[in-house]
Amino acid sequence: MADAPISIRCRVNGTDLVLHGHPMTRLLDALRVELHLTGTKEGCGEGECGACSISLDGRLVNSCLVPLIQADGSDVITIEGVAQGERLHAVQEAFIAYGGAQCGICTPGMILAAVSLLERTANPNAHEVREALAGNLCRCTGYMRIFEAVLNSPELRRASEASRAAAPGGGPQAH
Amino acid sequence: MPAIGQSIPRKEGRAKVTGQARYVDDLRLPGMLHGITVRSPSPRGVIRDIRYGAGIPWDAITIVTARDIPGANVVALILDDQPYLAAGRVNHAEEPVLLLAHADPILLEEARRSITIEIDPLPPVFTMDEALSGREIVWGADNVFKTYLVSRGDVDAALAAADTIVEGEYDTGAQEQLYIEPNGMLAVARVGGDVDGVTVWGSMQCPYYIHKALAALFNLPGEKIRVVQMETGGGFGGKEEYPSILAGHAALLAWKSERPVKMVYDRAEDMVATTKRHPSRTRHRTGVTKDGRLVAMDIDFTIDGGAYCTLTPVVLSRGTIHAPGPYFCPNVRVRGRAVATNAPLHGAFRGFGAPQSLFALERHMDLVAAAAGLPADEFRRRNFIRSGQTSAVGQVMREPVDMAGLLDRALTLSDYHARRARFEAANPRSTLKKGIGFAAFMHGAGFTGSGEDRLASIVTVEATVDGRVRVLTACTEIGQGTNTIFAQIAADALGLDAGAVEVAQPDTAVVPDSGPTVASRTCMVVGKLVESAALELRATLDRKLGNVADFATACREYIERFGTLRASSQYRVEGGARWDDERYEGDAYGTYAWAVYVAEATIDTATFEVRLDDFVALQEVGKVINPVLAAGQIEGGVAQGIGWTLFEQVAWRQGRMVNAQMTNYIMPTSMDLPPIRVFFEEVPYAHGPGGAKGIGELPMDGAAPAIANAVSQAAGVNVTSIPITPEKLMALMERSGG
Secondary structure (H helix, E strand, O other): OOOOOEEEEEEEOOEEEEEEEOOOOEHHHHHHHHOOOOOOOOOOOOOOOOOOEEEEOOEEEEHHHOEHHHHOOOEEEOHHHOOEOOEOOHHHHHHHHHOOOOOOOOHHHHHHHHHHHHHHOOOOOHHHHHHHOOOOOOOOOOOHHHHHHHHHHHHHHHHHHHHHHHOOOOOOOOO | OOOOOOOOOOOOHHHHHHOOOOEHHHOOOOOOEEEEEEEOOOOOEEEEEEEOOOOOOHHHOEEEOHHHOOOOOOOOOOOOOOOOOOOOEEOOOOOEEEEEEEOOHHHHHHHHHHOEEEEEEOOOOOOHHHHHHOOOOOOOOOOEEEEEEEEEOOHHHHHHHOOEEEEEEEEEOOEEOOOOOOOEEEEEEEOOOOOOEEEEEEOOOOHHHHHHHHHHHHOOOHHHEEEEEOEOOOOOOOOOOHHHHHHHHHHHHHHHHOOOEEEEOOHHHHHHHOOEEOOEEEEEEEEEOOOOOEEEEEEEEEEEOOOOOOOHHHHHHHHHHHOOOOEOOOOEEEEEEEEOOOOOOEOOOOOOOHHHHHHHHHHHHHHHHHHOOOOHHHHHHHHEOOOOOEOOOOOEOOOOOOHHHHHHHHHHHOOHHHHHHHHHHHHHHOOEEEEEEEEEEEEEEOOOOOHHHHHOOEEEEEEOOOOOEEEEOOOOOOOOOHHHHHHHHHHHHHOOOHHHEEEOOOEOOOOOOOOOOOOOOHHHHHHHHHHHHHHHHHHHHHHHHOOOOOHHHHHHHHHHHHOOEEEEEEOOOOOOOOEEOOOOEEOOOOEEEEEEEEEEEEEEOOOOEEEEEEEEEEEEOEOOOOHHHHHHHHHHHHHHHHHHHHHOOOOEEOOEEOOOOOOOOOOOOOOOOOOEEEEEEOOOOOOOHHHEOOOOOHHHHHHHHHHHHHHHHHHOOOOOEEOOOHHHHHHHHHHOOO
């Protein structure tokens, strides 16, 4: 039967696990309901707003459009997996410093989209940033602070890496 | 270093960038059910029958109808005209009729689809003209929710004596707030027993509005109602009055099922069923002298309130008072009217009527300038209201006002004159037509008229033994920065670091009623109460302990000797302001924020699409508390204004929104916006915290007229209607032979 429950194996934020559900269960719901990873948000449920953006095998996808069965054997990163322990990703630091988050509901997806861009393009220009974020809608900011945050992320990352290298022992306490 | 004026990072920023911030849909209680709404398929009629389809385990589903309501079946707000659930009659498509709850949301959706609501139709009214004709009465005695009349001088005589009279008619469409987090509520309700009362957690702007509405719905005393705001994913007015309805629905299902019930709308339901910006039509007749002085303004401002009153009279009031704009004119008449139709509700949306009437005014002023033979800027310079002059409603401008200075600076920042000349020269030979336009405007901060006096908001500030400070207010953080600026204000009043101040989660069991989070009042009005409560707390320490150097030591000593350390402050009218409700005149607002916005646009004459190339937003909002947050407010408001002007069109069919999807209701993406360049003039306001005024709504007012003026120049046509869709622009340009 096509809709009999299935079990799939995948890796979520670095942890291997098994997810259960109907094959057409939205990955969004599996993450939020089964795994309590509620940082991934639902804004429209039809792949327009990008609030549910996650990384699936290194590609940015709308998790509301991914059926559970498609995630079998995949490597998933959600917003909960972007920071390393207490140490924020440079994009997250930049969103705080430059005012990229307002109400915060688009922020997890927006950050996933920005991280995905920076993985492809180390030092994006303004146009590349706009293009990379075009699938993520924000109603609060008018995007300007978000652009600034993303454009300044590489610099922040370099600064943070330099200070970690300089700090004795490095480690998660170093900023 | 004072905290005010610093771009202190958002207090809850870390929680938001890590996904740890908790919104209502992230909550889950043991035994929780999901709730959904069954809505009217018809815009107007009498419910004849409700049929429950076969194959659904109805015994396992909680069903709530109007008959189950323990208290009053009215959404308590301004008038008691709107039911929580339709009883007998429906007045708009998608009106709530039944509520269902079950643990399985998929079964619930099947159940909803199996229900047939049979309605004997009554003739619906969909336009303002149909409503005003009175042929079919759908509300009250005459389809009119409210009228206002502003009258100053003798408009008829002044028009008769004017050298030139310029007439115009302008209209604006509905707009969806489109917060990215849809409306949602989680309720626990039990009457009697160990859990005696109703508690809701949700996405909201106004905890005490919900509190009042639930008390009436359940006929319970206020102390049995508790309302808690969760992190809220945007509001823009869309979570001002509507959450009272959703909270009531969730609570009714929880009460009947005796289980926690969560209701979260999906996007389509949120778009078809919840409030939108009022559509408007404004007519202007303006008299000017040969030397370009405004001598008469006759304005008729009409808005469509939809099927029930909601906040429409208050929206109308703000739109009416803002209709003559930042000008001095000795003879002004404004007739404001709000009519009823069978559209779903139009309600609060950032700007609250002012964007509508200011769009009309600032587009019209370009035409009046041209008729007077003056450039648009010079005409305005001659007519701007100045300090000491009196507005149309009789408010003397006691604060410094320098609109001419703002105009000059905005035109310089945007290189307006050179560009305008260059575009005018180049346009005839190009398929890309360029234009630059501006709008001059103001926005009153705080509730209109005697509103703040009536609210009498309260704020409490308390301190712990280790010198940590907590600010208690009902003002919600909805993205605009409430938590951060309140911490900055309290920190400066107490001489502390902003990091030492925490702002409590709004919970009516804990925080006092500091009024709703609306009307650009949070920073200026409630922020001032935060400041004065903090100063009072400091004064209490000084009074009881003498002059103490270290705050934390003083707190410990005080609490050990005297107990709880807290101070409250309640709103009192400042500076002798007065407002007469009967005569509708006086000090309409404590003060105004002033602004000039400039837009540069290009029309592609192959597609008739408008692209914006530059946007300058210059404003005077008093002292800026947090520059990054303030710029974010302006940029977001401008973006929303750009959407309203160019892209966002609600398509109506039989009184129902048919493009209730993000796929075909188009809001601006990162690719659609020009650089939005934000500038502030800082003129401290004597009665604001640290000199600040309100800021949130102002940026919604200026984009539409500035863009319409730019497009009018580019196209060589008179744009009088927004949104300026390619279809509309093509028709306009073809008619003019352009």
